[in-house]
Amino acid sequence: MKHLNAINRKAALVVASTEADVVALQQQGGGPPQQPEKPHIPPGCSTVFSPGWEADHAGGTAGLCSPVERDLFDCHMGCFWPAQVPDQLNHAPDWTAKCAVAQKDWRKIDLVFPG
Amino acid sequence: MSALAETTSPTRQLGVGEFHTFEASGQRFAYMVPSAAVFALDDCSVAVVELLKTRPQAPEELLAALAPRFGEQTVKDAVNELHRIRAIGELAAKAPAPKVIPLKPMPIQTLVVNVTNQCNLSCEYCYEYGEDKIVDTENGSQPKFMSAETARAAVDLALRESNPGKTAHITFFGGETLMNFKVLKSTVAYARDSAKALNREVDFSLTTNATLLQPDVIDFLADERIGVTISIDGPQEIQDKFRVFSNGKGSYDIAAPKIKALLARHKTRPIGARVTLTKQTLDVKRIYKHLFEDMGFWEVGFAPVTTAPQRGHALEAGPGYDHLLEQFRQLAAEFLEASLQNRHHGFSNVRETLQEIHMGHAKAYPCGAGIGLLGVATDGEVSLCHRFAGSENHRFGSVTDGIDRAKQATFLDEHHISNKTDCATCWARPICGGGCYHEAHTRYGATTQPNLHYCEWIRGWTHTCLEIYGELAVKNPGFLRQFDGDDDEAPQRH
Ligand code: SF4
Numbered sequence: 001m002k003h004l005n006a007i008n009r010k011a012a013l014v015v016a017s018t019e020a021d022v023v024a025l026q027q028q029g030g031g032p033p034q035q036p037e038k039p040h041i042p043p044g045c046s047t048v049f050s051p052g053w054e055a056d057h058a059g060g061t062a063g064l065c066s067p068v069e070r071d072l073f074d075c076h077m078g079c080f081w082p083a084q085v086p087d088q089l090n091h092a093p094d095w096t097a098k099c100a101v102a103q104k105d106w107r108k109i110d111l112v113f114p115g
Numbered sequence: 116m117s118a119l120a121e122t123t124s125p126t127r128q129l130g131v132g133e134f135h136t137f138e139a140s141g142q143r144f145a146y147m148v149p150s151a152a153v154f155a156l157d158d159c160s161v162a163v164v165e166l167l168k169t170r171p172q173a174p175e176e177l178l179a180a181l182a183p184r185f186g187e188q189t190v191k192d193a194v195n196e197l198h199r200i201r202a203i204g205e206l207a208a209k210a211p212a213p214k215v216i217p218l219k220p221m222p223i224q225t226l227v228v229n230v231t232n233q234c235n236l237s238c239e240y241c242y243e244y245g246e247d248k249i250v251d252t253e254n255g256s257q258p259k260f261m262s263a264e265t266a267r268a269a270v271d272l273a274l275r276e277s278n279p280g281k282t283a284h285i286t287f288f289g290g291e292t293l294m295n296f297k298v299l300k301s302t303v304a305y306a307r308d309s310a311k312a313l314n315r316e317v318d319f320s321l322t323t324n325a326t327l328l329q330p331d332v333i334d335f336l337a338d339e340r341i342g343v344t345i346s347i348d349g350p351q352e353i354q355d356k357f358r359v360f361s362n363g364k365g366s367y368d369i370a371a372p373k374i375k376a377l378l379a380r381h382k383t384r385p386i387g388a389r390v391t392l393t394k395q396t397l398d399v400k401r402i403y404k405h406l407f408e409d410m411g412f413w414e415v416g417f418a419p420v421t422t423a424p425q426r427g428h429a430l431e432a433g434p435g436y437d438h439l440l441e442q443f444r445q446l447a448a449e450f451l452e453a454s455l456q457n458r459h460h461g462f463s464n465v466r467e468t469l470q471e472i473h474m475g476h477a478k479a480y481p482c483g484a485g486i487g488l489l490g491v492a493t494d495g496e497v498s499l500c501h502r503f504a505g506s507e508n509h510r511f512g513s514v515t516d517g518i519d520r521a522k523q524a525t526f527l528d529e530h531h532i533s534n535k536t537d538c539a540t541c542w543a544r545p546i547c548g549g550g551c552y553h554e555a556h557t558r559y560g561a562t563t564q565p566n567l568h569y570c571e572w573i574r575g576w577t578h579t580c581l582e583i584y585g586e587l588a589v590k591n592p593g594f595l596r597q598f599d600g601d602d603d604e605a606p607q608r609h
């Protein structure tokens with residue numbers, strides 16, 4: 001790194017752990033990377049299917065390995081079918097801003113009206 | 116917000132990520148959130164960040180604006196590097212932070228053993244006895260003194276549940292620890308023998324008000340290399356305001372000569388003073404000067420009293436903490452000056468924060484309580500930490516039955532920083548973690564609450580320490596090397 005200097009131990013770890021990204025960048029020939037940052041997918045049983053749609057061993061939703069509320073985000077991140085959620089990339093970058101934890105704060109996500 | 120307030124652009128937009136900037140020694144730095152990494156920024160990267168702070172923009176726009184000043188390739192490189200550490204990035208989904216609970220089971224690093232809940236002083240602000248107490252130590256079911264048997268079981272627990280490759284730390288606490296000196300002494304001997312049989316290391320420390328430091332006690336502490344922290348509030352008139360005997364008489368006259376005797380004899384470990392600050396005794400520099408220079412403590416640590424806000428000794432939520440911050444800053448400036456010249460300065464609050472900054476741990480929890488640190492009450496019940504010892508609601512098993520791992524897991528799940536919505540946008544969260552559970556319990560009646568009454572103070576203080584860290588990183592980087600080391604070895608702080 002020429003423009004940034006890692007000062008504390010964590011910074012050194014960050015630099016080391018992003019070495020791989022840099023190689024990818026260089027192959028693209030400079031300029032900031034072209035792919036958008038990967039969407040964050042909270043851990044679940046698998047990255048494709050979220051068990052939130054289903055039921056736990058007791059037939060409820062309390063014991064799922066990822067909370068049902070996570071589905072709110074799944075529709076526009078992890079899933080491959082279009083869903084009725086705001087376009088976070090263009091129109092409504094902040095629609096989840098007040099929602100720190102899906103499980104607890106899902107009521108706080110913004111309503112977004114078209115037009 | 117309205118969805119179409121902004122016109123859409125087909126190009127990619129770059130915006131700033133989450134970090135806190137500070138300046139030291141003419142150099143700009145960024146404290147990254149949530150990773151807690153510290154980077155120094157050169158002029159070009161500062162310019163990129165400043166520009167993106169005004170509004171998100173496309174890379175081409177950025178380049179057009181800055182290339183005349185820095186050259187195209189330089190800007191591109193700087194953008195790439197900033198992108199790499201996530202100081203800038205595409206405007207994309209802000210997904211909820213992942214919640215990572217430590218892998219179980221978690222070894223104990225420090226076991227805090229409350230050998231008594233009795234005290235020969237009656238400090239008015241005390242959380243054990245004062246109006247804010249959680250546990251009834253007078254009429255409750257807890258024995259007033261821990262038995263030798265229970266203390267031995269606590270040692271067994273510490274050795275059993277700690278990492279076999281590491282030192283087990285045992286801290287004696289109270290009440291006034293030395294009121295149960297007999298048990299303390301036999302417990303140290305027992306622990307040394309047990310550790311030896313297991314080929315393990317064990318280390319001891321204690322906190323005391325110093326009034327019972329007889330010569331034989333001092334000899335024992337020195338010979339056994341026991342770390343000692345003295346609770347003392349400052350020079351006579353400050354100490355005697357709250358730290359009084361039950362008849363109201365101040366304790367300075369009794370404590371001071373004993374402290375001097377201890378400092379003269381006990382040279383095997385550095386001895387620290389721990390000061391409780393109240394509204395009436397807020398004079399940090401003077402207290403420090405007395406304890407460090409006049410008395411000769413190796414270090415002095417300060418903490419504002421933990422109390423309900425309506426108490427007379429509580430620091431006022433706004434101005435009280437501002438005043439405290441100002442005083443801390445003044446003393447911290449002295450710390451910096453000394454450290455630049457490689458002179459020892461004893462303001463331990465700075466040292467501890469520098470240590471945390473240096474490591475860059477991003478904390479999901481405010482302290483080790485319930486993870487690597489647990490308390491033991493006089494009857495042998497294991498608790499969240501020493502301040503909750505004996506509280507039924509914060510019980511985590513017992514010295515005989517072991518640690519209640521299920522309860523611990525529930526606790527950690529409920530107290531993770533990601534549950535603290537107010538902290539989600541705070542840049543200081545990697546270092547604060549929402550603040551002391553006991554403080555939250557006293558203030559808001561729930562350990563799950565973040566300590567929102569002192570956020571300004573936490574952020575102000577962290578900023579000051581970052582500046583000191585930056586200053587040292589530029590002018591005396593050798594000083595920071597003392598903070599390298601294996602942090603797993605360090606006892607859990609509280
Ligand atoms: S308690 Fe306050 S200072 Fe601490 S992380 Fe939460 S919001 Fe930030």
Ligand code: SF4
Binds near residue numbers: 482552
């Ligand atoms: S910071 Fe608070 S909760 Fe944590 S160990 Fe100390 S007193 Fe206990």
